[in-house]
Amino acid sequence: MDAKYILQQALNALQLGSIYALIALGYTLVYGVLTMINFAHGDVFMVGAFLCFSAAVLLELPFVPALLFSMAGTALLGAAIERIAYKPLRRAPRVSAIITALGVGIFLESAMLALNPYPKSIPTLIDNVTWTFGGVTVSSLQLLIIALSLGLMLLLDFVVYRTKTGMAMRAISWDRALVPLMGVPVDRVVTLTFALGGALAGAAGTMYGLAYPVIDPYMGIMVGWKAFIAAVVGGIGNIRGAMIGAFILGGVEILVVAFLPSTYRDFVAFSLLLILLMFRPHGILGKTRAQKV
Amino acid sequence: MIRNNLLITATTVFLGSLMAVPNARAAAPAIRIGVIAEMTGDIPAVGASCKNAALMAIKEVNDGGGLEVGGARRKIELCIEDNAGKADQSASAAMKLITRQNVLAIIGPNASRYAIPAAEIAETSQTVLITPWSTNPKTTLDASTGLPKKYVFRACFIDSFQGRVVARFAFENLKAKTVAVLYDVASEYNKGVAEVFKANYTKLGGKIVASETYTTNDKDFSAQLTKIKSAAPDVVFLPNYYSEVPLQVQQAHRLGLQCVFIGSDSWGSADLLKLGGKDLEGYYFSTHYAADSAAPVATAFIANYKKTYGAVPDDVAALTYDAFGLLFMAIKNAGKADREAVRQALAVLPGYSGVTGNMTFSADSRDPVKSAVILQIKDGKFTYFTSANP
Known part of the structure; x- marks a missing residue:
């Protein structure tokens, strides 16, 4: 086990962690505002990857327009899902909303299956240059993914903590009953939150599609679950926590494979996460909220 | 009375004519x-x-x-x-x-x-x-x-035959001294072929330098491939499905792993070439028949x-x-x-x-006795390379 092997694995972990982070941000944003787990998020992410595919193959757009196309599409999808599926249930028990979210996810998968059951290959939208430094390989795509996920995290942080809309979002999460009395347009802010979450899923889908260019209608399930776990580990509802959780999950997964037989990966990785949650049940950066009776 | 007899006779004649021409019995159910x-x-x-x-x-x-x-x-x-x-x-x-x-x-x-x-x-x-x-x-x-x-x-044919054929191909035709295997441990097929391959390749005198696994629906193989790269094998065996192999080979290439990749009949779909493109050029897999x-x-x-x-x-x-x-x-x-x-x-x-x-089928087995072929991916097409008999 030499240094260059460890460095290479660390880079792999950064890439995988960034991918998880891009998806985990969307989970944590919606939860932060509505304390609702949007289980359809993984499938919106899948739609994002297919939108990127359509933009690249059918419309022949280059990288940046394709990314924006996918983000705009999933933002609309996120807002539409909120209006059609979640809004009527906003006063219903929380379980109903979760079941609805799962249902929306299955709907999106099945709709995509009906449209196209075949795995698709996303063309290389950006020239992927690989550099080798003393046996360690870094690709421009890897750097782009890491930079984009950090950038989006900072942007989201800015929106939530430095803008008026963000203040409205935080206010809604604080007290949903009182906020409308202060003149905050709750419906519009909630829809905006879902649109923002959708756009994040679109960005994640596009970057994922470039990193792992074979996409299929079921791609959102497993990676969606893992990103959700990352958000919980980091403290769901907390933006920086989602990033930390994602890098921890990616890091643990890669390190287990790097130093133990790869068959142990999920077993060891998830045992570690369970132990972590035993000591910090609200996640690393999560805060305990007083429960109103 | 007479009318009744007539009717019976007519019916008998009619039925008789049906009997005589069995092919005309349109009623034979599908x-x-x-x-x-x-x-x-x-x-x-x-x-x-x-x-x-x-x-x-x-x-x-x-x-x-x-x-x-x-x-x-x-x-x-x-x-x-x-x-x-x-x-x-x-x-x-x-x-x-x-x-x-x-x-x-x-x-x-x-x-x-x-x-x-x-x-x-x-x-x-x-x-x-x-x-x-x-x-x-x-x-x-x-x-x-x-x-x-x-x-x-x-x-x-069955996995054990296929595993044997590919092991012999790697050792004798490709002259590989060391092989690494990467396979889906959650899928019966991948696991079956990989195990038989490993046993037979070792028996022939080759060395398995890395044996890595993942689970179905994984898309990131970077950790396993980095490990394989550090073991520096002559050949990497990927007995995995056509929708996963392109990702595995692409990621290996991105990590700078340059060696021959070989596979089994799960590669044999035209979609493999659509998804993998140039990354798969020159590689081999065993399969059931060669169209050419x-x-x-x-x-x-x-x-x-x-x-x-x-x-x-x-x-x-x-x-x-x-x-x-x-x-x-x-x-x-x-x-x-x-x-x-x-x-x-x-x-x-x-x-x-x-x-x-x-x-042919023998009484003590439900598996046919038949031969396998090895195909090479050449100019974006599956091309016949050699065949192997049981």
Whole structure:
């Protein structure tokens, strides 16, 4: 086990962690505002990857327009899902909303299956240059993914903590009953939150599609679950926590494979996460909220 | 009274005339055959090929007036079920075909992980099931006794033969001294081929320098491939499905792992080339038949398939067509459309020459004895490289 092997694995972990982070941000944003787990998020992410595919193959757009196309599409999808599926249930028990979210996810998968059951290959939208430094390989795509996920995290942080809309979002999460009395347009802010979450899923889908260019209608399930776990580990509802959780999950997964037989990966990785949650049940950066009776 | 007699006579004459010309008995019911295919799910290209070949096989027989069974010509009716790439849905599809659609026999499913559960249902319901493409030994073996199942057959060779062929190919043809293996530990097929390969390659005198696994639906193999790269093998063996192999090879190339990659029959879908492109150029895999060096019996099938579907038939299509060929021959030999009679006829079927070569069944096994071919990916096409006999 030499240094260059460890460095290479660390880079792999950064890439995988960034991918998880891009998806985990969307989970944590919606939860932060509505304390609702949007289980359809993984499938919106899948739609994002297919939108990127359509933009690249059918419309022949280059990288940046394709990314924006996918983000705009999933933002609309996120807002539409909120209006059609979640809004009527906003006063219903929380379980109903979760079941609805799962249902929306299955709907999106099945709709995509009906449209196209075949795995698709996303063309290389950006020239992927690989550099080798003393046996360690870094690709421009890897750097782009890491930079984009950090950038989006900072942007989201800015929106939530430095803008008026963000203040409205935080206010809604604080007290949903009182906020409308202060003149905050709750419906519009909630829809905006879902649109923002959708756009994040679109960005994640596009970057994922470039990193792992074979996409299929079921791609959102497993990676969606893992990103959700990352958000919980980091403290769901907390933006920086989602990033930390994602890098921890990616890091643990890669390190287990790097130093133990790869068959142990999920077993060891998830045992570690369970132990972590035993000591910090609200996640690393999560805060305990007083429960109103 | 006289009128009544007349009526009876007329009826007798009419019935008699029907008896005399058996072919005119339009009422002979169609024989129902079930197909379970992976039309949606993770390997839809496999299901599509299976369905295409099944429709072609049925059409040929029906256009020729039907299948001759015990002196009468009977049409074939197809009942197709999608298993959605799920093990439980494969079992329920088999159950539905057997009990509700009342089929004579079932063709499919194709992937071992779906064929094994469906085979259990067929065996307990005493209905013949022929899987075209499932190469895992367990498909045709009884899980508790280890003896062959009575009602489950296949049209392809089994994993142990394939693992042996690829191990010999790596050691003798590619002169590889060290090999690394990466496979899906959650999938029966991948695990089966990988284990036999490792055992045989070591027996030949080669060395397995890395044996890494992942689970179904993983897309990131960077950790495993980095580990493989540090072991510096001559050859990497990837007995994985066509939808995963392109990702694995691309990621290996990005990590700077430059060696020969080889695979097994799960590579043999045209979609492999669509998804993998130039990354796969020059690599090898073992499979059931080569479209560019097929026997004369196969050329008609290939030409016909190309005309109907506009594509070269892949191994699933060829094997599905052969599975139907085996079944039709067994029904003819049995002389009646009866599940038990067809089973008995199939178990002792003498040599059958199909698209994928000559097959014989022996009484103590439900797996045909047949040969394998090694294909190379050359100029974006599957090209015949060599063949291996049992």
